[in-house]
Amino acid sequence: MLSAIREIGRLVVEQVINPAQSSGGKIITIVLDEANAALQEVGIEDFDPEKANRYLHTDRGSKGNAPAPFAPLTEAKKTLNKIRTWLSGCEKVIPKTAADCDLVNTINRALGLDDPILKAVDAAAGLLQKKDRKFLTVKLEGGKTFLGDYEVFRKAVAYFADRKAEKSCSTGCACSICGKIQEKVSARTLVYGFDTDDKPGFIAGGFDKTQNWRNIPVCSECRTFLTQGRKFIDSRLNFKFYGLNHCLIPQLLVGNADVLEDIINILSDSHKSVSLRHRIKRRLTDDENEILEFLSGSKDNMTLNFLFLQKSKSAERITLLIEDVFPSRIRAIFEARDHVDSVFSETYNFGKIRTFFSKSDPEKRSNDLNKYFLEIVDAVFRGKWIDFSFLTRFHMDVIRRGLVKDEYFAFRVGSVNLTV
Template sequence: MINAIAELGRYAKEQDPQMTDFDIWLEDSYDGGKYDIVFFIVLERADDTKEWGYKKIDVHENGSHLKDNLVYKRGTSRGTDKTPTAKVAKSISGTFKQKVMAWFVSNKDAEFLEPPEKEYLDKIHSALIQNEERIIGDLEDQHKLTEAKGVVLSLQLIENENKKYIGDIPSIAAFIIQESKASYKFSKTFKKYSYSTDKVCSICNDFKKEVFGYFTSLGFYTVDKPGMVAGGFLQDQSWKNYPVCLECALDIETGIKEKENYFDFRFYGCRYYLIPRLIHNIGRSEIIDTIKEYNQKLAVSDEARHTVLNPEEDVIWLLRDNQNHAQFTLLFYDKPQKGVFRIVENIEEVLPSRIKRLYDAKSLIDEIFIFKLPQKDGKRIFRFSFGVLRLFFPRDKARGNHDKDFLQIVHKVFAGMPIQWDFLISQIMIAVRNRFANAENEWFQVLSGFMMISYFYELGLLNDFEGASKMATEFYNSFEIRKEDDYEGKVVEFFIQFEDFFGTHAKKAIFLTGVLTKLLLNIQQATRESTPFRSQLKGLKMDSADIQGLLPKIEDKLAQYKHFGYKNLRIMISQEFLSAGDDQKWSLTIDEMNYIFVLGMNLSDYFKVKKEDEED
């Protein structure tokens, strides 16, 4: 993946030949609008022979246009940043002391500074010391008066009426380049050097005069944990893990910025980087530009975002026709706090052909008659997306955080690995039972679960099923029973289309019992505006004996209501139960039996006979 990020950097530099090393290392203090105000500490003097005097605090709107003026680059959390431009954390006075003033103390003896440059910086520092109390007072007063998301502190220097920012002072700007280069070779934390000469760079695979061992800009690669350091736990040997030459380090630095700006997406509450690894140059610009343009489209406005059918997934589907010119990595991550980067799930080597297979399966499932319900507000009620999976593996206060399970199943879908049926059905039933127990309609959860199962079934991912090899496309368009004489044949046809799912007599009997139960509940609702028979369903935690015992109870209730229809359905249920034999040998879990049952309930409308004469 590091090579893929380096490739993004090389591509960006090709598109912008004017890009310099300084541009690569520089960061934008605006941070996408999180730090929208700059407090400039204004110092002034008449000529270069006099001391600096403090004038005022100049409040200015921040923006990316100030990037070259502020020359910001983050340093360590406890130390200073690379220049005396700093983001205010908790205390504005603390930031001024620990990030701005302390910078001059930490860097006054930098080896690359010439004596006049050291003197110049020393005079600025002296002015800050002499006016410290007044500056802090003014900063705090302005902070109270200013409504800002975040504040940046920096310096503004007026000399002979000429205004300068720290980006205009070469001796300060030089710290960005010099410190960045030096940090690849020498660690201030470990007080050790890690580099070698005349070695092969792990990125470009060329012999280079010098390779470095402290290149840790990627966040997930560190040299302070066992297993990350070659030669045991010797930091000075870390160059052996990932020897990186200066040119490739700059490519990676650029690629990191590209990754953050254009390849960062959200996926149902999770954040991930979509990183292409180009196998060869065919389609190189098309693939990279497609992702970047899509990201920019989403960033324009909320209104533009809503014009996309499914912004959580569409950028992935767009890549399905690239003829395997690239592999894609979906790196799901979390940044719980500044400077902390955690990989949550890493899906590697996803080919466009696999994406196309997933998309084709989605298109097929979307067309099954069960899910082609009337549109609501111009939108289909059911279309398969990973949002259906998220419905059963949520992250909320009521049901807890199921991110790990959600992303592991997403990983298995992209990688073509089996998904555990028992675990999947148990999660579906948690959602269904919750609705059922609260007397809420469970229809959406039941059909969403069946859509998800059908999708995994079509892909051959369910560990207990072979896959949907016998599904017929024409079956998807419609399904209805128009004559009593056609009843058994139509039901058999339905079961054949999902042969693995309804592959036993027990499953068919349970499903059809669910159908009949719902038809009885409909009669009760129409007759007495209540459904007391629901209490017989034991909160959808019935065992095999409970389900078998429903048929005589339903027969009795239908007789009470003088309703003697559904003869063919009742006959089929009896036949299937007889064929199923001893219920102790059904090999079905409670969750599986009850899901099949409630699925029958919610598909019951399809198992009514549609009269040839609709007015009859």
């Protein structure tokens, strides 16, 4: 799966496919004068995804209280302090050239006179709607340049990104993603939250954190591709599945790489996706953006990976990973669905199964049967047998509750017929 994400990230970095869409927002810019020595003005502009590198914008780097050169605006003083702290950190890691040190020191002194800056930022934020996403950053040379236009700040971003991973690293070893011998590999992908080193069971080398790189040795290039791939997948290849979210990750097996590029471009292009939605008549889920019928027409020179993630704050846990599903398997599922539809004259989808595998008790606040529901989904896509008695137990629980409460449950009996 990680190699598939890397390949998607590579296509994004090399601009073979359109980069991830941004959810937009407004940027409040602290514009310094030509000499970067004093505040010139505070401006407002639209977030432009094509300038993300100039902003030095990274989703992970701007969360929480972490110092960042481009940060979501919460309170003006706190957000400005995040930027100043990040710039102060740059002073410690940049090469000690006079020009670079001069630049960083001048900017820091200008931002240190924060009273007029904070008043202007608050005034600018007051002009925006509450629903707008707001970011804060600094523009230099009278508004001509962003921090990302300077090599010294780009190097600082790369340094901070690699510093955490390099707590455990090695030289002259193979990267587990690209398979090549690299000058340096380090621990963790830093892309998904389930890749951690804070529990003894996750650490190779006798529970020694310094040997953690042996678990998933990753080179810096692959880490960059993985980061861009994750961002693209989250924004373009993320779908709903009856209260659950899953990512659809295509992976090329053999043949021309153009096949993968074409499919990803179609899925990620908003205009093509809208046209595709109108053409697709059969769906297995409740997501109007579902494109499984489209993919079922592809050749078996690629596979599909379905990744279900459960997020809790900064932690992430894989609830289900279905790997190596061929388009021909998707076609077989649709053919079986068509047969059921013709027999019962009713449209079938996974919602019929979800009817019985959501909550063991209607009074519960959350769906406690997700595990069983995902086991059935996994069995369907992999072509595994499902125990009939396992299904009927949950069917009867729902029907029995309806009978006791004198509810109309005939439609649930119909769902049982469709399910079995």
